[in-house]
Amino acid sequence: MIDLHYWPTPNGHKVTMFLEEVGLPYTIKPVNIGKGEQFKPDFLAIAPNNRMPAIVDHEPPGGGAPITLFESGAILLYLAEKTGRFIAADLPGRAEVLQWLFWQMGGLGPMLGQNHHFSQYAPEKIPYAIERYVKETNRLYGVLDRRLADRDFVAGPDYSIADMASYPWIVPWEKQGQNLDDFPNLKRWFTAIAERPGTKAAYARAPEVNPDHGKTMSEDAKKVMFGQTAKRV
Structure with missing residues (x-):
């Protein structure tokens, strides 16, 4: 059994997408980030x-003590290696998956996250910041679109953790100031993943955990989310 410490954000969705695809049993442990539950000592220990997300695997490969992991990319890689699913077995194929997983972790997620912040949440609308990150989002969409011009999925012909990592960040494309019609290869890929039963099941978990999912963030939640310092933690 896996305990998944989760809240329905793009990084949270990555892990439920994997778990639903492979059918691994898991229990969601909600971490309400708008209420500051990510600062609780028991969560910080993980x-x-x-x-979030973070996991505790109570049945790790080979037995032994439970394994805890944080960082969504590390979790996806661990689960892929644990199950032998959604990562290539050969070294060249594995390298393809990993480079695009790390591309998402180092570029797509952080840049689109800044887009979300300055476009939707910042108390002051700063035109330069908004334009900077909307343009960078557009560039990264272009990278994916070109990559998908001659292959079904990001790392090749097979669906992988590289796709699971990137897809949730494309879901709010309208809020990011983008138009999927400008990226036909990306749109085809996005539509195919959206129709997968595992994706649908994963996204169905969001309102179960947070009935207010998709609603405007409260001012109190913004203070918790965006007022973090070393002293605060």
Whole structure:
């Protein structure tokens, strides 16, 4: 059994997408980030960066003590290796998956996250910041679109953790100031993943955990989310 410490954000959705695809039993442990539950000592013991998702695998490969992991990319890689699913077995294929997984972790997620912040949440609308990150989002969409011009999925012909990592960040494309019609290869890929039963099941978990999912963030939640310092943690 896997305990998934989760809240329905793009990074949270990555892990439920994997778990639903493979059918691994898991229990969601909600971490309400708008109420500051990511700062609780018991959660920090699992995720010292006070970010979700995190997992506790009570049945790790080979037995032994439970394994805890934080960082969504590390979790996806661990689960892929544990199950032998959604990552290539050969070294060249594995390298393809990993480089695009790390591309998402180092670029797509952080840049689109800044887009979300300055476009939707910042108390002051700063035109330069909004334009900077909307343009960078557009560039990254272009990278994916070109990559998908001659292959079904990001790392090749097969669906992988590289796709699971990137897809949730494309879901709010309208709020990011983008138009999927400008990226036909990306749109085809996005539509195919959206129709997968595992994706649908994963996204169905969101309103179960947070009935207010998709609603405007409260001012109190913004203070918790965006007022973090070392002293605060």
